[in-house]
Every structure is written in structure tokens, then in C-alpha cells.
Amino acid sequence: MALHRHAADGESLRTRPQFADLAETHPLPKNRLPRRGMPAPLAYQVVHDELLLDGSSRLNLATFVTTWMEREARELMAECADKNMIDKDEYPQTAELERRCVGMLAELWHAPSHGQATGCSTTGSSEAAMLAGLALKWRWRDRRRAAGATDDRPNLVMGANVQVCWEKFCRYFDVEPRLVPVGPDATHLTPDAAAAHCDERTIGVVAVLGSTYDGSYEPVAAVAAALDRLAAGGGPDVPLHVDAASGGFVAPFLDPDLAWDFRLDRVASINASGHKYGLVYPGVGWAVWRDADALPEGLVFDVDYLGGHMPTFALNFSRPGAQVVAQYYTFLRLGHEGYRAVQQAARDTAAWLADDLVRRGPFRRVGAELGIPAVTVAVADGEPFDVYELSEALRGRNWLLPAYPMPPAIDDLSVLRVVVRNGFGRDLAGMLAQAVHDEVAELRRRHGGQGSRRRSGFHH
Numbered sequence: 001m002a003l004h005r006h007a008a009d010g011e012s013l014r015t016r017p018q019f020a021d022l023a024e025t026h027p028l029p030k031n032r033l034p035r036r037g038m039p040a041p042l043a044y045q046v047v048h049d050e051l052l053l054d055g056s057s058r059l060n061l062a063t064f065v066t067t068w069m070e071r072e073a074r075e076l077m078a079e080c081a082d083k084n085m086i087d088k089d090e091y092p093q094t095a096e097l098e099r100r101c102v103g104m105l106a107e108l109w110h111a112p113s114h115g116q117a118t119g120c121s122t123t124g125s126s127e128a129a130m131l132a133g134l135a136l137k138w139r140w141r142d143r144r145r146a147a148g149a150t151d152d153r154p155n156l157v158m159g160a161n162v163q164v165c166w167e168k169f170c171r172y173f174d175v176e177p178r179l180v181p182v183g184p185d186a187t188h189l190t191p192d193a194a195a196a197h198c199d200e201r202t203i204g205v206v207a208v209l210g211s212t213y214d215g216s217y218e219p220v221a222a223v224a225a226a227l228d229r230l231a232a233g234g235g236p237d238v239p240l241h242v243d244a245a246s247g248g249f250v251a252p253f254l255d256p257d258l259a260w261d262f263r264l265d266r267v268a269s270i271n272a273s274g275h276k277y278g279l280v281y282p283g284v285g286w287a288v289w290r291d292a293d294a295l296p297e298g299l300v301f302d303v304d305y306l307g308g309h310m311p312t313f314a315l316n317f318s319r320p321g322a323q324v325v326a327q328y329y330t331f332l333r334l335g336h337e338g339y340r341a342v343q344q345a346a347r348d349t350a351a352w353l354a355d356d357l358v359r360r361g362p363f364r365r366v367g368a369e370l371g372i373p374a375v376t377v378a379v380a381d382g383e384p385f386d387v388y389e390l391s392e393a394l395r396g397r398n399w400l401l402p403a404y405p406m407p408p409a410i411d412d413l414s415v416l417r418v419v420v421r422n423g424f425g426r427d428l429a430g431m432l433a434q435a436v437h438d439e440v441a442e443l444r445r446r447h448g449g450q451g452s453r454r455r456s457g458f459h460h
């Protein structure tokens, strides 16, 4: 989380007249722990009022994270807010629901039916990436030791467009991030370049199903084939991990013939965010390994479970059980057909929005045809404004759309992105499109000169 600096001032919060007599005897220091507590209605109102300035999550089109759930799901989450996921002994049924979710995902991602696919819930794809990366690193180390080779300076190969969690994994766990440059033709990892960056110190290759920059799927099957050729030609035998944070809950329903998962022998593990297109509030993610070989035993810890033990793999210890319960609820509630309908609606809305923006201009679409339901556009040349100005103007209308540069090597191109997800339907998209076109007209009117070229602080 954000690293905050201590503010040592003695500022206090002011209260509204209705609470004046309560507040009189209960001072409200802003930056210090109050000496005494205060009545619940006062504390509630103070916190509630402070939060008014947070944006409306439904209008936050920057986030991939779920911002709408049914009342029944919210009720279940409230019922489970007090359950600690790690207490398998006290809450065996929550553990059981987690187990069923892993089984459903393993099947959805075509784990070999005879196999021993294993998996776990996490706080999100970032934790899942740490776990999957660690498994790759340990397996590589075991292979090196067995071969009598040195096990220093491991590297991980991935496109320069990877989400920040992979650079984080590399830094935290002392692995060289080997970023494959992207270019104007392919905004993500390409098969031959991926193989060319591998050597005997490569612990794995990460392919992304749903790049955060432009939503495009990386060509996982072609990357796997390139790695197969590398191994067959006497080169290193490099396992593939798929970061399917978004795509893991989209491709199985909308692109069932696309082989990106355990159908490819080279895919050792997959992560996905339950709280993105998995349709659950933050934070829940999933990591699944193809078989027992893919997950070194040394990484697994036992916790007590009904008088016995249960294996766990996690960075956290305590964690709420509500999100896992909500994931199971959503699986039951929607089923395969329901997920397909929800994701198809998002893809249809994205297609409509992209078409409207391009047709009425002045935009061109960025990214591959096939991907998650996100619309990424660049402003056409010759306009007096840029995506940063447009993003800021839209914020004035309560729409939050991030503007940011593409990855290194193509970062002279800046884009605007809309994540289309459950709860952002065709009607809202129509209102957004109108706001965009109105603001374009307004910006054109306002200045004929060159727009500002400010950098974005947006992080993927």
C-alpha cells in the first residue's frame, strides 16, 4: 500500500451542528489517535463525510476491478466478513468452497483430467504472480542443482508491456526481469523474440492474456510453440506461465477455441483475478498449477485442519473469507452460460463504443482485434488537444478515463482507455460517448494551438 509520511500537525476535524454537543466532549484530532473514543453515530458521520470526495466506482473506467455485485452476493460477503480464510479448522466450509472454486477453474482452463492440478486463492493476481514466479524459480534451481550447474542470476522473460506485478516479483525475489521490447506492429510479446531472450538461466516466460495497455491477448500458443522449438533444438526447456488476470475469465466464455491454457503442454501455471472479470469485489485472485511437478513441495506449508493438516501456499496469513465465498456464489449463480452472457454484453458494448468513437472521430483504435473488453484509442494527428487534456476534461463530467503512454519504444504514442465491465452497459456507454464528443468539440473550440504534452502518472 501507499507509503505515507507522518504528519505531526495538531489539526482537528470540524463537526456539523447536529453533532456539536457530542463533539464538544469528544475532540476530533485529524492526524492523532484520539485519547478517548466517540459515539458511533459521530464517528460514522465523520468518516462517511470524508469519503464523499472519493469518485463513483461505477464511473471509474480506469479499473478492471468489479464495481457492481448483486444484493445477495453483498449479503453473503457481509455474513463472512469475520471469517479468517487461514483458519481452516474453524471454517472448514469456507475452505471447502475454496477447494471447489479451484476445481472449477482447473477444469475451465483445461487442466489434464487425469492430472493433479493444484491451486489456491490469493488476494489478487499480484500475490498469485509472486507464488507462480517463486514456483518457477524453485523448479529452475532444482534443475540446475541436479545438473551440477550454478544457480545464481536467474532471469524471467516477458514483454515490456507486462503489468507491474512481474517487475515487482523480480525485484523482491532477486530475478533479472528480461523485458522483450515491443514495437509499433506488435504492442506485446511475440513468439520468436520471447524464445530469443531465453537462456539456461531463464526460469520461465510470462505471457499475458489481456495486456493492460490495450487489452490485447498475447499469442500464447505461438509463444509455447516457439519455446517447444527452442527445447527441441537443444536449447533450454523453459516453462510458460500465463498471466490471465483479466483474460482467464473472458477467453473461456467468449473465445472457447483459443488454446491459451493447460491445453498447451508448456503452460505450467495460470493466474487470474477473481475481482476483475471473475465478477467479485476486491480482493481475490487465483493461481493454478498444471500438476504436482509444477509446484515444488518446499514452498507448501501445513496448517491445522480438522485434526489433520491442510497444505497452503500464500504470502499472507490472515485474510477475509468473504471474497472466496462470493466467488463460489457467482460461479453457482451465473454458471457457464451466465458468465458467457455477461462477458459477451461487455464485449458488445466495447465494440459499439470503439465503433462510435472511431466513426465520429477524431480517434483510431490501438491494439489487436482479439482481447478483453477494453477500448483503447489514440487521438488522430493534427488535433489541437491530446489524450491527457481530454481525460482531464472528462473528469469534470465525473468520467474517469486514464490517459497514459504506451510501453517503452512506443511510448511516443499516448492513449485513452475504457475498461468495459459488468455494470457498464450500452446505455452508460452512449452517455460516455456523447460526453467525449461534446468535450472534443469544446477543446477544439477552446484552442487552436498545440495541446499540452504532459506525462501521465497512471500505473498498470
Ligand SMILES: *Cc1c(COP(=O)(O)O)cnc(C)c1O
Pocket (backbone or CB within 6 Å): 064, 123, 124, 125, 126, 127, 163, 165, 208, 209, 210, 211, 212, 243, 244, 245, 246, 273, 285
Ligand atoms: C490487474 C493485473 C495484474 C495485477 O492483478 P491484481 O489482481 O490487481 O493484483 C496483473 N497482471 C495483469 C495482466 C493485470 O491486468
